[in-house]
Amino acid sequence: MTHAKLSMGQALNQALRDAMRADDTVLMFGEDVGALGGVFRITDGLTAEFGEDRCFDTPLAESGIVGMAVGLAMNGMRPVVEMQFDAFGYPAFEQVVSHVAKMRNRTRGRVTLPLVIRMPYAGGIGGVEHHCDSSESYYAHTPGLTVVAPATVADAYTLLRRAIEYPDPVIFLEPKKLYWAKDEVDLTEDQPGIGTAVVRREGTDATLIAYGPAVPIALEAAEVAAAEGRQLQVVDLRSIVPFDDETVCAAVRSTGRAVVVAEASGFASVSSEIVARVTERCFHSLAAPIRRVTGFDIPYPPPHLERHQLPSVNRILDAVDDLQWEDA
Amino acid sequence: MTTVEEHLLPSAEPVRLLDEHGVRHVHPRYPMPAADVLVDGYAQLVTGRRINDQAGALVRQGRLAVYPSSHGQEACQLAATMVLAEDDWLFPTYRDTVSIVSRGVDPVETLTLLRGDWHSGYDPYAHKVAPQATPLATQLIHAVGVAHAARLKGEDTVVMALCGDGATSEGDFHEAVNFAAVFKAPVVFFIQNNEYAISVPLARQTVAPSLAHKGIGYGVPGERADGNDLAGLLAVLGEAVRRARAGEGPQLVEAHTYRVQAHTNADDAARYRDEAEVKPWLERDPIKRLDAYLTAEGLLDDQRKQEVAEAAGRVAEELRVGLMADVSPDPAELFRHLYATPTPQLREQAAFLQDELDREEA
Ligand SMILES: Cc1ncc(C[n+]2csc(CCOP(=O)(O)OP(=O)(O)O)c2C)c(N)n1
Numbered sequence: 259m260t261h262a263k264l265s266m267g268q269a270l271n272q273a274l275r276d277a278m279r280a281d282d283t284v285l286m287f288g289e290d291v292g293a294l295g296g297v298f299r300i301t302d303g304l305t306a307e308f309g310e311d312r313c314f315d316t317p318l319a320e321s322g323i324v325g326m327a328v329g330l331a332m333n334g335m336r337p338v339v340e341m342q343f344d345a346f347g348y349p350a351f352e353q354v355v356s357h358v359a360k361m362r363n364r365t366r367g368r369v370t371l372p373l374v375i376r377m378p379y380a381g382g383i384g385g386v387e388h389h390c391d392s393s394e395s396y397y398a399h400t401p402g403l404t405v406v407a408p409a410t411v412a413d414a415y416t417l418l419r420r421a422i423e424y425p426d427p428v429i430f431l432e433p434k435k436l437y438w439a440k441d442e443v444d445l446t447e448d449q450p451g452i453g454t455a456v457v458r459r460e461g462t463d464a465t466l467i468a469y470g471p472a473v474p475i476a477l478e479a480a481e482v483a484a485a486e487g488r489q490l491q492v493v494d495l496r497s498i499v500p501f502d503d504e505t506v507c508a509a510v511r512s513t514g515r516a517v518v519v520a521e522a523s524g525f526a527s528v529s530s531e532i533v534a535r536v537t538e539r540c541f542h543s544l545a546a547p548i549r550r551v552t553g554f555d556i557p558y559p560p561p562h563l564e565r566h567q568l569p570s571v572n573r574i575l576d577a578v579d580d581l582q583w584e585d586a
Numbered sequence: 587m588t589t590v591e592e593h594l595l596p597s598a599e600p601v602r603l604l605d606e607h608g609v610r611h612v613h614p615r616y617p618m619p620a621a622d623v624l625v626d627g628y629a630q631l632v633t634g635r636r637i638n639d640q641a642g643a644l645v646r647q648g649r650l651a652v653y654p655s656s657h658g659q660e661a662c663q664l665a666a667t668m669v670l671a672e673d674d675w676l677f678p679t680y681r682d683t684v685s686i687v688s689r690g691v692d693p694v695e696t697l698t699l700l701r702g703d704w705h706s707g708y709d710p711y712a713h714k715v716a717p718q719a720t721p722l723a724t725q726l727i728h729a730v731g732v733a734h735a736a737r738l739k740g741e742d743t744v745v746m747a748l749c750g751d752g753a754t755s756e757g758d759f760h761e762a763v764n765f766a767a768v769f770k771a772p773v774v775f776f777i778q779n780n781e782y783a784i785s786v787p788l789a790r791q792t793v794a795p796s797l798a799h800k801g802i803g804y805g806v807p808g809e810r811a812d813g814n815d816l817a818g819l820l821a822v823l824g825e826a827v828r829r830a831r832a833g834e835g836p837q838l839v840e841a842h843t844y845r846v847q848a849h850t851n852a853d854d855a856a857r858y859r860d861e862a863e864v865k866p867w868l869e870r871d872p873i874k875r876l877d878a879y880l881t882a883e884g885l886l887d888d889q890r891k892q893e894v895a896e897a898a899g900r901v902a903e904e905l906r907v908g909l910m911a912d913v914s915p916d917p918a919e920l921f922r923h924l925y926a927t928p929t930p931q932l933r934e935q936a937a938f939l940q941d942e943l944d945r946e947e948a
Pocket residue numbers: 289318320342346349681720721722749750751752753754780782783784845849
């Protein structure tokens with residue numbers, strides 16, 4: 259399929275389909291992924307094409323879903339499971355932290371777990387309580403997990419294909435507000451793999467570092483800044499773990515100023531990690547302390563107050579203005 | 587002395603005192619509730635239906651973010667609270683709006699969560715109603731804790747803990763039933779089995795003979811009732827509450843009902859079930875059968891019915907007006923209720939947001 263206009267949801271569906279066609283040990287299961295095709299329709303049509311043994315509904319139990327994936331992976335399968343929403347993944351947290359993340363390590367590499375845990379992730383859709391959360395830091399903080407978050411339609415496809423082929427467990431975070439975002443893409447075109455960040459927009463004045471749902475807003479801010487005469491570079495992490503120090507540091511060194519943009523609460527977060535490691539590596543190239551634009555340190559707000567939590571173009575531009583410009 | 591099987595096993599058939607034509611069936615263990623209770627129950631059913639209809643309309647007008655309807659399940663929702671005393675507790679889920687309202691909570695406050703203003707719109711202590719739980723089965727263990735505390739304090743409080751069929755697959759459900767058994771906590775676990783967990787039919791949750799059987803392994807008696815028969819539900823739940831209050835321990839009750847509408851407005855039921863499956867359930871409507879029975883018994887006439895309909899209409903109208911009012915929850919609240927004393931960082935963030943809002947105004 260070359261050059262089709264696809265939504266991110268459709269690209270994810272195509273990635274699952276292609277992976278299941280390519281390898282019949284790939285299984286997809288979870289809650290409502292069968293006849294319904296998932297509440298976001300990411301598994302639409304998979305049961306029809308591959309049958310009940312390859313794409314199936316489980317009893318309603320996240321710990322059971324992830325725990326069964328561990329056993330299936332131990333016995334030669336490549337399970338891909340869906341957590342219905344990020345905030346409903348917590349019953350499985352025990353399995354993820356105690357077993358999924360540790361199996362390779364505790365068996366000295368004998369037992370590996372090539373499995374993928376997909377979850378609709380973060381906010382911006384006006385969902386009621388427990389339908390939005392930004393849980394990446396819990397996973398990123400857990401050694402043994404690989405954590406990726408696509409921000410573009412092309413990446414959604416490529417990163418999911420790579421995640422399914424990956425030799426280790428991958429937490430695959432799908433920004434739910436981008437599910438319907440469409441783009442003209444060529445799925446056969448090779449994209450960088452897991453562990454690689456990319457520069458989405460060139461710029462010379464300051465670097466915006468973002469991932470997942472924050473990438474489009476960072477790009478929008480760069481657009482507005484350009485109209486006002488400031489050239490902002492935008493780096494899309496794509497992969498939180500492994501972290502691409504090289505690309506990120508090269509970008510920051512080239513501008514000397516940086517702002518990290520993320521939806522999640524800032525305290526003890528992925529965004530704090532980014533600031534720490536970039537500062538450690540690029541201190542002498544920095545013209546100003548790195549700033550962050552993140553969610554407040556509060557539980558995910560109800561729909562009518564959600565906009566206050568999300569990074570906005572204005573907040574990003576204000577942070578950029580704070581980067582100790584000589585002419586200011 | 588009864589055998590273990592007799593003590594723990596549910597009835598062979600779901601308990602039913604009124605069939606779908608409103609014809610009375612005598613049950614050896616469960617007497618018919620008093621006439622005035624049934625007449626009051628009828629009025630509450632009609633009100634509950636109007637609340638469901640009104641909430642559905644408000645979703646279509648964009649006034650509610652989402653509404654999980656309990657249309658057709660009103661008898662379960664009402665029986666759950668009608669059997670409780672004032673000091674008893676209710677632990678509801680997202681679908682239990684009608685239960686919560688019947689407990690005395692203001693309908694607009696009940697729907698605050700679903701409107702999207704705040705994560706719970708009422709004071710849980712005011713009517714002894716816990717915040718509606720969305721993560722499935724998690725509230726059931728809290729219910730056990732509240733019940734255990736009541737026992738420790740020497741109160742004879744009973745806790746009614748609600749969940750759906752799908753939720754019985756979660757680990758928390760099993761931990762809750764086991765804890766309640768071990769601590770002999772006065773909890774009634776009431777499962778509204780409406781046959782579906784979003785798209786997944788009961789057959790994908792369990793191969794047990796019934797959900798009421800799930801108590802056996804934990805030493806907790808199970809019972810089941812026709813979930814569209816208010817009379818049968820009141821009798822069964824009333825007995826479970828009596829037992830719990832008398833110190834005889836927890837019980838598990840399964841109501842057999844059906845989700846006649848989609849899971850929520852965001853769900854497309856046509857993808858996973860045949861419309862033909864729904865029709866017979868509409869015939870088993872809980873309001874119709876109670877209406878038929880009470881009318882035949884001379885306990886309900888056209889004038890009373892009209893009064894009931896008008897009173898229900900007033901509740902629906904209040905709900906409509908309350909929810910049509912434009913809301914603007916105070917953003918400062920985002921920081922106010924996290925800690926007894928806000929952290930310095932939260933105070934700083936609150937000031938940042940206020941400054942941003944002031945600039946927006948200007
Ligand atoms: C822990 C958890 N996982 C997933 C969900 C998403 N979800 C919301 S309702 C629902 C179906 C629940 O079915 P059931 O327990 O039968 O209750 P019903 O909705 O039929 O009243 C699911 C899967 C959730 N709320 N909590």
